[in-house]
Structure formats: C-alpha cells, structure tokens
Amino acid sequence: DSGVTQTPKHLITATGQRVTLRCSPRSGDLSVYWYQQSLDQGLQFLIQYYNGEERAKGNILERFSAQQFPDLHSELNLSSLELGDSALYFCASMKTGVPYGYTFGSGTRLTVV
Amino acid sequence: GQSLEQPSEVTAVEGAIVQINCTYQTSGFYGLSWYQQHDGGAPTFLSYNGLDGLEETGRFSSFLSRSDSYGYLLLQELQMKDSASYFCAVREAAGNKLTFGGGTRVLVKP
Numbered sequence: 001d002s003g004v005t006q007t008p009k010h011l012i013t014a015t016g017q018r019v020t021l022r023c024s025p026r027s028g029d030l031s032v033y034w035y036q037q038s039l040d041q042g043l044q045f046l047i048q049y050y051n052g053e054e055r056a057k058g059n060i061l062e063r064f065s066a067q068q069f070p071d072l073h074s075e076l077n078l079s080s081l082e083l084g085d086s087a088l089y090f091c092a093s094m095k096t097g098v099p100y101g102y103t104f105g106s107g108t109r110l111t112v113v
Numbered sequence: 114g115q116s117l118e119q120p121s122e123v124t125a126v127e128g129a130i131v132q133i134n135c136t137y138q139t140s141g142f143y144g145l146s147w148y149q150q151h152d153g154g155a156p157t158f159l160s161y162n163g164l165d166g167l168e169e170t171g172r173f174s175s176f177l178s179r180s181d182s183y184g185y186l187l188l189q190e191l192q193m194k195d196s197a198s199y200f201c202a203v204r205e206a207a208g209n210k211l212t213f214g215g216g217t218r219v220l221v222k223p
Contacts, residue, residue, distance in 0.1 A: 102156075
C-alpha cells in the first residue's frame with residue numbers, strides 16, 4: 001500500500017456519461033497530481049492541486065475538471081465520455097520540500113463502451 | 114516545449130546488464146527521476162539525480178549529465194521480475210509537475 005488511495009479501481013460506463021474518480025493523498029502530502037495513461041502510452045499530465053488550489057494544467061480536456069477539498073482528497077470529473085477516454089487514470093502525491101518522488105495510487109481503469 | 118526521448122523497447126537475458134538512455138529538452142531543470150511500472154500496475158519511484166554523477170541503489174544505478182541533457186538507468190544482474198516499463202521524468206522547477214518520457218519496455222528472457 002503506497003498510502004495514496006484511489007477509488008474505484010475499475011469503472012465501465014457508456015459513452016456520453018459522467019464519472020467521478022477519487023484520490024486521497026498520503027498523510028501530510030499537500031500536492032495532488034492527476035495523470036492519464038492510455039494503452040501502451042506514457043503518462044500524460046492532466047492537472048495539479050496544492051492545498052486546495054489549482055497549480056498547473058496540462059492537456060486536460062474541457063470535458064474534464066477536478067478539485068481538491070479541505071481534507072486534501074481530490075476528485076477528477078469526466079463528462080460526455082467518449083471511447084477515447086478509456087485509459088488508466090493515476091493520481092500521485094508528493095511531500096512538500098522533497099525534490100523527487102511521486103507516490104502513485106493504484107489507478108482507476110476506465111472503460112467507456 | 115518539453116520533450117524526453119528514450120528507446121521504446123529493450124530485450125535482454127537474465128543476468129545481463131541493460132542501459133536505458135534518456136535525453137531531455139526542457140526550459141528548466143530540477144532533477145531527473147526514474148520510475149518502474151509493471152503491466153497494469155502503478156509507477157513506482159526508482160531513482161533520482163539532482164546533480165551530475167552516478168547514484169547507486171542495489172542492482173539499479175542512475176546517471177546524469179546536465180551539460181549534455183542526458184541520463185541513463187542501468188539495470189544489472191537482470192531478473193525476470195525486472196520485465197516492466199521504465200520511465201524517465203523531469204521536473205522543471207521545485208514543486209512542479211513531472212514530465213514523463215514515453216517509457217522503455219524491458220523484456221527479460223530466460
């Protein structure tokens with residue numbers, strides 16, 4: 001157990017639907033990063049939150065949004081889902097002041113049918 | 114923009130040594146990291162280089178040359194369990210996101 005918790009582990013949904021992925025960072029970590037990994041692809045950065053505030057955005061679609069709550073857990077909302085959104089979605093947290101070392105959650109595998 | 118280049122695939126036999134190179138182009142540089150990912154699993158942190166030189170952690174070593182924008186991960190005494198994808202990643206500034214390379218799939222054969 002890495003200490004970063006992601007739920008659900010698997011999600012199957014139909015095109016056009018909306019889903020919410022949840023992430024709880026390691027205790028004490030203020031930063032949360034969301035990444036998308038399509039089949040046999042690298043990790044594409046989506047968005048970063050630090051202590052409740054958005055810090056950076058990557059190639060995140062307008063259909064996707066995220067937030068980080070006061071208890072530091074984060075949610076990634078994906079709407080109007082398309083077949084191409086099928087992927088592994090990872091969140092990672094990082095300890096403030098440490099120059100390296102994300103700790104990743106186990107990921108949510110999203111399948112859009 | 115940022116880019117990291119690494120080979121897509123490497124095959125080697127058990128007991129061999131494999132070197133995975135990574136070249137990067139970024140506007141800033143705050144360290145090169147390496148991650149291992151088994152199929153269907155989460156990436157796990159392997160190694161970090163903030164300064165030039167070699168860092169050794171057991172059978173794995175990582176090297177960085179900032180002047181050449183180049184690093185490598187060295188896997189020694191390969192074992193079957195080392196079959197996985199390996200990603201290099203760069204942080205351009207403190208606290209910022211990591212940008213990952215496309216990954217190198219390492220296949221270890223008996």
